[in-house]
Amino acid sequence: MKKTFKKVSTTMCLLGLSTAGLMSVDLAKAASDTAQALAVVTAAINISQVADLDFGSSVQGDAASTVAPGDATAAEFAVTGQASTAYTITLPADATVTMITGGGATADEQIAVNSFASTPAAGANGLLDGTGAQTLKVGATRAALSGTQTAGSYAANFTVDVVY
Secondary structure, three states: OHHHHHHHHHHHHHHHHHHHHHHHHHHHHOOOOOOOOOOOOOOOOEEEEEEOOOOOOOOOOOOOEEEOOOOOOOEEEEEEOOOOOEEEEEOOOOOOEEEEOOOOOOHHHEEEEEEEEEEOOOEEEEEOOOOOEEEEEEEEEEOOOOOOOOOOOOEOOOOOEEEO
16 A cells, blocks of 8 residues: 555656646746727717708799709708718719609609709718707709690609718
């Protein structure tokens, strides 16, 4: 029993020393440090329609009519988001907005709306104020009316996009 105890003791000692040796070698090769995970959350940008673009009343055969962005009948939008942040404005392209009356099936039931313009101007020109707000005004040109233009109320939806 004494021999077995000595063998076990010796084996345990050797295992302990070899493990300690391995640990000191591994520790000599290891290093660690920390870093932070960071993120910035920006308030979402929003656009809300306040007023429609209104070309008013016209008579058959009238010339083209333009509503400038500064006119009282220009479309108006409220843009809100992150305070003091720039944003880009995208207006409808030409030949994409056509006001219609009735079924809109004939040329005399359609009126093209083109040359959209805005204040601030389209492109990367928007800038939200210190409270995160800006008024965006949009105008456009209504095509000339034919002498046989169908009498009635004409309407079309158009989209204005804003993005940071």
